[in-house]
Amino acid sequence: MGVTRRNFVKFAIGGVAGLHLTPLPYKLMDDIAIWTQNWPWVPVPPEGEFLSVKSVCGLCPGGCGIQVRKVDERAVKIEGRTDYPVNPGGICPSGMGGLQLLYDRDLRHTGPMKRVGPRGSGDFMEITWDEAIKTVAERIASLRKNAKTEALVSVDGNSKGSTLSLMIERLTKAAGSPNYVRMPSLEDTYEMGNLLMMGNNGPMAYDLENSDYVLSFGSGLLEGWGGPGRIMNAWAVLREKASKGGATVVQIESRASNTASKSDKWIAARPGTDAALALGIAHVIIRDNLYDQQFVSNYTSGFEKFKTMVLGQYSPEKIVDITGVGKEAIKAMADGFARAKAPVAIYGKGKGTLNGSLFEFMSVQALNALKGNINKPGGIIISDPLPLATLPAISPDGVAERGILTPRFDQAGTNKYPFAVSLINNLIDVINHSDKSPVDTLLVFSANPAFTLPDSGEVNRALKKIPFIVSFSPFRDETSFMADLVLPDHSYLEKTDDIVRPNGLQYQLYGLTRPVVKPVYNTRSAGDTIINIAKAVDTKTASSFPWKDYESVLKIRAKGLFDSGGGLVRYKGAEPAWKWKTASDGPDYKSFGDMWKKIKTDGLWYRKLMPSAIDSGIFKTASNRFEFFISQLELAVKDYPTAAPGGNRLKELGITVEGDAAFMPHYEGNHHHDEQLPLTMAPYEMVNLASGWAPSPPFAYKTIFDDQLLGSDSFAIINPGTASEFRIKQGDYIIIQSKACAVKARASLSHGAMPGVVYMPLGFGHTAYDEFIREKGVNPNLLIPPGKDPLSGHPVWWTTPVKIMKG
Amino acid sequence: MDSKLLPEGVERCSFGMFILWMLPWLAILAWGGLAAVLCLVKGLNQTNMSNVFAFALWIVFDLGVIALGAGAFFSGFLTYVVGKKELKNIINAAVIIGFICYSGATAMLGIDIGQPIRGWFIFWHANIHSMLVEVSFCITCYLGVLIVEFVPIILENRKLDQIKELHIFGHNLHHIMGVIAASGTFLSFFHQGSLGGMFGVMYGRPFAARDGFYIWPWTFFLFVLSAIASGPCFTIICTKLTELLTRKKLVPDNAIQLLAKVSGWLLSLYMVLKIADTLVWIYDIAPRAGFKFMDFYREGPYGVWMVAAELFVCGIIPAIMLMTPKIRENQGMLVTACLLNCTGIILNRFVFIIVTLAIPVMPFDRFLSYLPTWQEWAIGFAVIAYGFIVFSLSYRYLPVFPKERELNPIAG
Amino acid sequence: MKKEHDQGKYKYGMVIDLDKCTGCGTCMVACAAENNVSVRPDESDKQRSISWMQVYKADNGKEFPEAETVYFPRPCMHCEQDGRGGHAPSCVSVCVATATTLDKNTGIVSQIYTRCIGCRYCQAACPYKARYFNWWDAYFPVDKGLERYLSPEVSPRMRGVIEKCSFCHHRLMRARTKAYADGRRKIKENEYITACAEACPAQAITFGDLNNPKHKVAQLIKSKNAFRILERLNTKPKVYYLSSRDWVRKIADNPVDEFSPISG
Numbered sequence A: 001m002g003v004t005r006r007n008f009v010k011f012a013i014g015g016v017a018g019l020h021l022t023p024l025p026y027k028l029m030d031d032i033a034i035w036t037q038n039w040p041w042v043p044v045p046p047e048g049e050f051l052s053v054k055s056v057c058g059l060c061p062g063g064c065g066i067q068v069r070k071v072d073e074r075a076v077k078i079e080g081r082t083d084y085p086v087n088p089g090g091i092c093p094s095g096m097g098g099l100q101l102l103y104d105r106d107l108r109h110t111g112p113m114k115r116v117g118p119r120g121s122g123d124f125m126e127i128t129w130d131e132a133i134k135t136v137a138e139r140i141a142s143l144r145k146n147a148k149t150e151a152l153v154s155v156d157g158n159s160k161g162s163t164l165s166l167m168i169e170r171l172t173k174a175a176g177s178p179n180y181v182r183m184p185s186l187e188d189t190y191e192m193g194n195l196l197m198m199g200n201n202g203p204m205a206y207d208l209e210n211s212d213y214v215l216s217f218g219s220g221l222l223e224g225w226g227g228p229g230r231i232m233n234a235w236a237v238l239r240e241k242a243s244k245g246g247a248t249v250v251q252i253e254s255r256a257s258n259t260a261s262k263s264d265k266w267i268a269a270r271p272g273t274d275a276a277l278a279l280g281i282a283h284v285i286i287r288d289n290l291y292d293q294q295f296v297s298n299y300t301s302g303f304e305k306f307k308t309m310v311l312g313q314y315s316p317e318k319i320v321d322i323t324g325v326g327k328e329a330i331k332a333m334a335d336g337f338a339r340a341k342a343p344v345a346i347y348g349k350g351k352g353t354l355n356g357s358l359f360e361f362m363s364v365q366a367l368n369a370l371k372g373n374i375n376k377p378g379g380i381i382i383s384d385p386l387p388l389a390t391l392p393a394i395s396p397d398g399v400a401e402r403g404i405l406t407p408r409f410d411q412a413g414t415n416k417y418p419f420a421v422s423l424i425n426n427l428i429d430v431i432n433h434s435d436k437s438p439v440d441t442l443l444v445f446s447a448n449p450a451f452t453l454p455d456s457g458e459v460n461r462a463l464k465k466i467p468f469i470v471s472f473s474p475f476r477d478e479t480s481f482m483a484d485l486v487l488p489d490h491s492y493l494e495k496t497d498d499i500v501r502p503n504g505l506q507y508q509l510y511g512l513t514r515p516v517v518k519p520v521y522n523t524r525s526a527g528d529t530i531i532n533i534a535k536a537v538d539t540k541t542a543s544s545f546p547w548k549d550y551e552s553v554l555k556i557r558a559k560g561l562f563d564s565g566g567g568l569v570r571y572k573g574a575e576p577a578w579k580w581k582t583a584s585d586g587p588d589y590k591s592f593g594d595m596w597k598k599i600k601t602d603g604l605w606y607r608k609l610m611p612s613a614i615d616s617g618i619f620k621t622a623s624n625r626f627e628f629f630i631s632q633l634e635l636a637v638k639d640y641p642t643a644a645p646g647g648n649r650l651k652e653l654g655i656t657v658e659g660d661a662a663f664m665p666h667y668e669g670n671h672h673h674d675e676q677l678p679l680t681m682a683p684y685e686m687v688n689l690a691s692g693w694a695p696s697p698p699f700a701y702k703t704i705f706d707d708q709l710l711g712s713d714s715f716a717i718i719n720p721g722t723a724s725e726f727r728i729k730q731g732d733y734i735i736i737q738s739k740a741c742a743v744k745a746r747a748s749l750s751h752g753a754m755p756g757v758v759y760m761p762l763g764f765g766h767t768a769y770d771e772f773i774r775e776k777g778v779n780p781n782l783l784i785p786p787g788k789d790p791l792s793g794h795p796v797w798w799t800t801p802v803k804i805m806k807g
Numbered sequence B: 001m002d003s004k005l006l007p008e009g010v011e012r013c014s015f016g017m018f019i020l021w022m023l024p025w026l027a028i029l030a031w032g033g034l035a036a037v038l039c040l041v042k043g044l045n046q047t048n049m050s051n052v053f054a055f056a057l058w059i060v061f062d063l064g065v066i067a068l069g070a071g072a073f074f075s076g077f078l079t080y081v082v083g084k085k086e087l088k089n090i091i092n093a094a095v096i097i098g099f100i101c102y103s104g105a106t107a108m109l110g111i112d113i114g115q116p117i118r119g120w121f122i123f124w125h126a127n128i129h130s131m132l133v134e135v136s137f138c139i140t141c142y143l144g145v146l147i148v149e150f151v152p153i154i155l156e157n158r159k160l161d162q163i164k165e166l167h168i169f170g171h172n173l174h175h176i177m178g179v180i181a182a183s184g185t186f187l188s189f190f191h192q193g194s195l196g197g198m199f200g201v202m203y204g205r206p207f208a209a210r211d212g213f214y215i216w217p218w219t220f221f222l223f224v225l226s227a228i229a230s231g232p233c234f235t236i237i238c239t240k241l242t243e244l245l246t247r248k249k250l251v252p253d254n255a256i257q258l259l260a261k262v263s264g265w266l267l268s269l270y271m272v273l274k275i276a277d278t279l280v281w282i283y284d285i286a287p288r289a290g291f292k293f294m295d296f297y298r299e300g301p302y303g304v305w306m307v308a309a310e311l312f313v314c315g316i317i318p319a320i321m322l323m324t325p326k327i328r329e330n331q332g333m334l335v336t337a338c339l340l341n342c343t344g345i346i347l348n349r350f351v352f353i354i355v356t357l358a359i360p361v362m363p364f365d366r367f368l369s370y371l372p373t374w375q376e377w378a379i380g381f382a383v384i385a386y387g388f389i390v391f392s393l394s395y396r397y398l399p400v401f402p403k404e405r406e407l408n409p410i411a412g
Numbered sequence C: 001m002k003k004e005h006d007q008g009k010y011k012y013g014m015v016i017d018l019d020k021c022t023g024c025g026t027c028m029v030a031c032a033a034e035n036n037v038s039v040r041p042d043e044s045d046k047q048r049s050i051s052w053m054q055v056y057k058a059d060n061g062k063e064f065p066e067a068e069t070v071y072f073p074r075p076c077m078h079c080e081q082d083g084r085g086g087h088a089p090s091c092v093s094v095c096v097a098t099a100t101t102l103d104k105n106t107g108i109v110s111q112i113y114t115r116c117i118g119c120r121y122c123q124a125a126c127p128y129k130a131r132y133f134n135w136w137d138a139y140f141p142v143d144k145g146l147e148r149y150l151s152p153e154v155s156p157r158m159r160g161v162i163e164k165c166s167f168c169h170h171r172l173m174r175a176r177t178k179a180y181a182d183g184r185r186k187i188k189e190n191e192y193i194t195a196c197a198e199a200c201p202a203q204a205i206t207f208g209d210l211n212n213p214k215h216k217v218a219q220l221i222k223s224k225n226a227f228r229i230l231e232r233l234n235t236k237p238k239v240y241y242l243s244s245r246d247w248v249r250k251i252a253d254n255p256v257d258e259f260s261p262i263s264g
C-alpha cells in the first residue's frame, strides 16, 4: 500500500482514536508509575493494632503526663495527656520528639560498651552486662581493699529526692565515699536561700496560676524554666486572665526573650543587676509604706536593719545607674507589685538547669516577704516534701566509715562553703590543680558535665585526668564519650521510674514512668544496674542493697504516700490541681496494692493544693520568722575560724560588702570590669533546644530559625548599634574572646539585644551524638571562665566579660 | 566524504571542518547530559531550586526559548495563512528554530518535574482549570505540528528525496501545510497565552497576578503578543548569525525587512498594552493586595531598574528602531534592535518567574535569593548546544534557505 | 441510599491565639511526628526543609528596649478561594494532575502524593509558602532505626512530590470510624482535633467546625481581635489568628492604607 494522503490521514486518525479507546496502555503506564515508586529506601510503616499507653515524660524534671500511641509493639507518637494535672494536653517540643531519642541507634548506647578509641572519639566495643558490672564492681572492690574509697565519686543529674538519686548516693556511701556530687540547678539556689531566710529548704513553688501580678526576675518562663509543660499551661491561664484585665506579667531581662516579648511589660535591666533592681523596688515599697505591715511585724525579723540598708543604699536614682532601668519603671513595678492582690516575685535564670545567684534570689525573696505572699494564693508556696518512705539506713563497715568521714573533694558544707551541698565546679578545680587526680573512679548518672557545665574546657581537662570513668547514660553524649565503660540506662520510655515532685509544682505530685515499649536495645535500668553492682562488689556493700530489683525499691518508697493518707491517683481534669482547697480529698484507692496498681497504669499520685498557713511554723529559722537579717549567716561568719589567721571571713565567702548589709540580701556589684574585655557575653536558653543532659530530638531542629543556626554555625545576638561599632553586619563571622578562650560564631543583629551584650544560645556545639546534632554551632560554656557566686560557691555563668572582632 | 548528502549547488565546508565546529557543542551537550542524568538519578536536590524558588533557571530558559521560538508559528501564519510569499525564503529556518526551541524546552521540562515517570499524569489526570495543563497540551500538540512541519524539510535531503515513498510522503505533507500552519497558530496562541496565564492567575502573588478577560488574565494576551513580537526577531538573529558564520547571504532582504517591520509594529502594540498593564498593576492590583509599587523592590538585586530596562531600553527603543525603515535597513541597527527586543522578552519572563517568587507575600517573611548550580547551567547550555547542533546539521544537509543557491552562485 | 458517614457541610478551621503562642515550636514537632515528616541532618536549610507547620517570627520594628517579637504559626490555610473568586484555592486550581483538591464537605485541601508529578506550580501559587517539595528521599538510613516510629496512618512520601498540612486528615478518618462504630453519624467537637492543636502547651490553637456556632472556633472568630493573614488577597483562609496587639494584626496584612487599631 502506498502512502497516499488519504491513507495517511486515515492512519493518523485511526491511531489516535484507537489509542484513546484502549485503556490498556494507560493502565499499564499507571501501574508502572506506581510500581516504580516502590523504592526500597522509602519505608512503608507496617499496619497493626493501635493502642494507647499512658505514662509520664522523664526527659526533664517537668514531669508531664504523656500517652504513647502504639502500633503493635512500635511506639509511633507521643501526645500530652488531658488526664494529668501538670500539663493539660500539651507538652514541650523535646517531649514531643521523644520517640526519636528512643529509636535513633546513633543517639543511643545500644548496650554495655568499653572504650576502644581515644577518649572523646566515641569508639566503643560492645561487651556483656556481666563483664561490664564485674569491671565496675572490681574497681570499687579494689578501692575498698586499699582503703581509698573516697576516690570513688558519683556525679548525679537526676532530680533531688528521686529514688534513683537516693540509690546513687547510697551506692557511693555504702562503698565508702562522701563524694556524691550533684549537678548544679536553680533548685540549689532556692534551697540555700530559703534555708537562710526561712530556715526551710522544703520544696518551694510559685503559685503562678493563681497569681495576678508576676514580677519575673529573668525567669525564662517561656524558655523552659520550671517544668515547661506546666509553666506554658500556666502562661495560658495567665493570658486568659489578662485578656479579662486580671493578670500582669512583668519580665525583667536584658534580652527580648520570648518571655520578655510576650509579657505585658518588658524591663531591660543590665545582666547581673537583678539584686539591685529588686532592692530598688523594695526601697520604693518601704518608702511609700506599701508593704504588708502586719506580716512584716508578725512574721519577719531583721526588718529594721533591712529597711535602713534599703532606704540608705538602694535609692531609685542609684538603681537607675546600676540597672539602666528608669525611675518610673521602678516605681511602676513597686506599685504594681505591692498593690496587687496576689503578686509574686519570681527568680530564675533561663531554664533553671543551672544555679542562680544566691544574693539575687534572696533579694527577690525579700520582695515576697514585704508583701507577705507566702503560702497564700498566687504567692510562694513552701510545702513539705513528698511523704515517701525512707529507705533503711546503710550499714557501713570500717572501710566505708573511714571513707565517708574523709573531707569531700568539693568542700561543700565546709567553712568555706557552709551552705552548699555539692559543688561540682570545686571538684573540677581540685582535679585540675592536683598532679594526680584524687578521683580514681567517676560514675556519671543522667548528666553530661562535659557539655552542660560552665567553663567546659576545664571540665574536659579534669575528665581527661580521671583514670576511670563509668557512664550510665542511655545517650551517646560528650561525657559518655570520655568514659571507659558505658552501662547504658533505659530511656524513660522503657523503664519504671519515679518523678518526685516535678520542678516547681505547688501541689504534691508523684509521677511514675512505665515501660511503654520493650527495651529497644540491650540496655538496663540504672536502678537495677546499681543493685547489680553493689551485689558484685562484696557482701558488705551488697547488704545495703537487699532488694531484688529497682521496682521493689520504688514500691517501698511509694508506700509512704499510702501511709500519709489521702491523695488521688486519678485526675479527671474537671478541676485544675492548682485550685486552692480547704478540705483534703481522696483517697480514691482502696489499699496500697490498689494504689500501686493504679499508679503503675496512670503514673500519678497527687494531692490538691492545700499549703499550711504561715503561722503553722513554716519558718524554721532561729527566730522562727522570715529573716531579712540572716542570723545563720552571721553565725557562719562570726563563729567560724578564718581559713588563714587574720583573714577576712566575709571575703573568704566571696562577700565584698561590709557591715550589716553582708548578712542581708544585697547587691554585690559588678567586679568584672575589664578594659580589654569591654562587652558582656550572656548565654541564653530556648525551650526548643535542649541545653541539659538529654539531647534535643532531631525534630526540634526544624524549629530553630536560620538566624540561630545555619549549617554548622550558630549565631550570637548583638544589638545593631553595638555591631556597627565593630563594623559587624548581619551574618558576619565574629570571634568572641573571653579569659577562657575564643570561639567563632556568626552575628545576628537584633533590637531585642541590649547594647554591649553578646547573647549566645546554650545547647549548640555538641561534639557527640549523631549527624542531626553533632558539629552544629558553638557551646558558650567554653567561654565562661571559672568564677564563684558569693556565698553559694556555685559557678557564675550568666555574664562573662568578652571582646568581639570580625572573624 | 559526506558530499552525497549535501544539498545540490551550494558550498559547504569540509567534513573535517564541520566536525571541528560541532565538537564544542557536542561537549556541552554531553556536559548537560551528565547533569541531566544526575538530576534524574539523584533528584532535584542537584539544583539550587527550593521551596521558595519552585521555578528557576530552567523555567526561565523554557519560557524564554518558547517565546523566541514563536517565530516559527508566526512566520508560518504569515506565510501560509496570510500568504506573505516572500517569507517562504525564511520559513524553513523559522520552523527549525521553533522545533529546536520547543523540543529543547520539552526535554528540560521532563527533567524539571520531580516525578518524570509520572509526567503523563498531566494528560491522564488533567485538571482543566490549570493553565499549565493548557500549556502542556498545546505544547505537546504543537511539538507534533512542528515535527510535521520539519519532516518535509528533512525529506528534502538529497539522499532521502531519492526514495520514492518518502518523496510522496513529503509532498503530501507539503500539501496540508496550510492546515498544519493554521492549527499550529491556534495551538501556539493558546500555549503562549497560557504560559502568561500561568503567572497571571497566581492571584496569591500580587507581583504576578493580573485581572483579565473571561478565564484569561491579561498576561495571557501579553505573552502571546510579546512572543510574536520577539519570535521573528529571534529568527532574524539566527539567520544573521548563520550568514555571519557562513559568510554568505542566505535570505533576501525583503523577507528580513518584512519580519522586522511586523516585529516592530507588534512590539509597539505590545509596549502600549504592557505599559497600560503595568499602570493598572501599580495603581489597582498591587494596592488591592496591600502592596505599594516600591514594596516589590525593597530588597535584593531586583530593583526598579528592571522595569526601566524591560519597558524602555528593551521595549520602546527597539520598537522605534524596528518601525523606522531607515534604522532597520542598517544591518547593525537591525541586529541591535532584534537583540534588545529578545533581551526584553527574556527579562520579562525572568521577572515573572524569579522576581515573583523572590518577593515575599507575607509581610513578615523575608526576601531570599537564588543562584543556579552547575547542573542547572549545564542543562540550560546543553539546550543551546543542541540548538546549534540541530541547526548546523540542518543547514549542512537540508535546503534550509531556498534562495541560498540564487544568492550565492558557485563560480564555475 | 443511606450514607455511611455524615457528609454534611463542614468547614474545619483553626484559630491560633498569638497572645498565648509562645513560639515554642511544639506544634511544628507534633505535626512532623504525627505526619511522618522526614528530618534531614541539616534542618537549617530552611528553603528546603519540610515543616507543614512553620512558626514565623516577626518584630514590631522598634529599637531596644521597645522591640517586641510575635510568632505566627502557619499551617496550610486551607484557603477556600483563589483570590479572584474562583471556588478553589490557588494551589488547587493550578495543579496540573489534580493531585490536590478542596473537599467541599470538610473544607480540607488534600494532597495526593502518588498523583503529584512534582511540577511545583502549586508551590509558586501559594502565597503562604505552605507547600513543601521533597527535594530528597525521606531520610531514614538503613540501620539507624528511625523508621520504627513511623505511623501507618500517613504514607511516607517519595522524593519529587509536594506535601503540606492536611489538617491531620487521618484524624478525621479516625474520628469518623469511631463515630460509625458507635453508631453515630456526627462526630463531636473534641473527637477531631489536629495534632498541633492538641500538642500546644500554651493552648494557643483551637480547632473545629467554623460552620457550627456551638464550636469554639466559630465563636472565637467573632472576636474583634480575630484576623487572617493576607486577608486582602481574598484567599479566604480557614486559619484565623487572635491578637490584642495592634501592630501584630497590622503586620499580618500588608496594609497600604489606613489601619484601624482596636483600643483596649
Ligand SMILES: Nc1nc2c(c(=O)[nH]1)N[C@H]1C(S)=C(S)[C@@H](COP(=O)(O)OP(=O)(O)OC[C@H]3O[C@@H](n4cnc5c(=O)[nH]c(N)nc54)[C@H](O)[C@@H]3O)O[C@H]1N2
Pocket: A169, A173, A178, A180, A195, A199, A412, A413, A414, A418, A419, A420, A421, A632, A636
Ligand atoms: N539551717 C542551718 N544551716 C546551717 C547550720 C545550722 O545549724 N542550721 N549550721 C552550720 C554548720 S555549723 C555546719 S557544720 C553546716 C553543716 O551543713 P551541711 O553540710 O549541710 O550538714 P547537714 O545539713 O547536717 O547535712 C547535709 C545533707 O546531708 C544529708 N545527709 C545526711 N546523711 C547523709 C549521708 O549519709 N550521706 C550523704 N551523702 N548525705 C547525708 C542531709 O540530709 C543533708 O541534706 O551547716 C551550717 N549551716
Ligand SMILES: Nc1nc2c(c(=O)[nH]1)N[C@H]1C(S)=C(S)[C@@H](COP(=O)(O)OP(=O)(O)OC[C@H]3O[C@@H](n4cnc5c(=O)[nH]c(N)nc54)[C@H](O)[C@@H]3O)O[C@H]1N2
Pocket: A622, A631, A634, A635
Ligand atoms: N543534733 C545535731 N547536733 C549537732 C549537729 C547537728 O547537725 N545536729 N551539728 C554539730 C555541729 S557541726 C556544730 S558546729 C554544732 C553547733 O552547735 P551550736 O554551737 O550549739 O550551735 P546552734 O545551736 O546552732 O547555735 C548556738 C546558739 O547561738 C545563739 N545565737 C544566735 N545568734 C547569735 C548571736 O548573734 N550571738 C550569740 N552570742 N549567740 C547567737 C543561738 O540562739 C543558739 O542558742 O552542733 C553540733 N551538734
Ligand code: SF4
Pocket: A057, A058, A059, A060, A061, A062, A063, A064, A091, A092, A093, A094, A095, A096, A227, A228, A229, A230
Ligand atoms: S516539659 Fe519536660 S517533662 Fe514535659 S514534655 Fe517536655 S521534657 Fe517532658
Ligand code: SF4
Pocket: C016, C020, C021, C022, C023, C024, C025, C026, C027, C028, C055, C071, C073, C199, C200, C201, C202, C203, C204, C205
Ligand atoms: S505549640 Fe502553641 S505556643 Fe508553641 S509555637 Fe505552636 S502555637 Fe505557639
Ligand code: SF4
Pocket: B204, C075, C076, C077, C078, C079, C089, C090, C091, C092, C109, C125, C126, C127, C128, C129, C130, C131, C164, C235
Ligand atoms: S495555604 Fe497555600 S497550600 Fe494551603 S490552601 Fe492556601 S494556597 Fe493552598
Ligand code: SF4
Pocket: C094, C095, C096, C097, C098, C099, C100, C115, C116, C117, C118, C119, C120, C121, C122, C123, C161, C162
Ligand atoms: S507539584 Fe504536584 S500538587 Fe503541585 S501542581 Fe504539580 S502536580 Fe499538582
Ligand code: SF4
Pocket: C030, C031, C032, C034, C035, C052, C053, C075, C076, C164, C165, C166, C167, C168, C169, C194, C195, C196, C197
Ligand atoms: S493540622 Fe495537622 S497537618 Fe496541619 S499543621 Fe497541624 S498537625 Fe500539621
Ligand SMILES: [Mo]
Pocket: none
Ligand atoms: Mo559545724
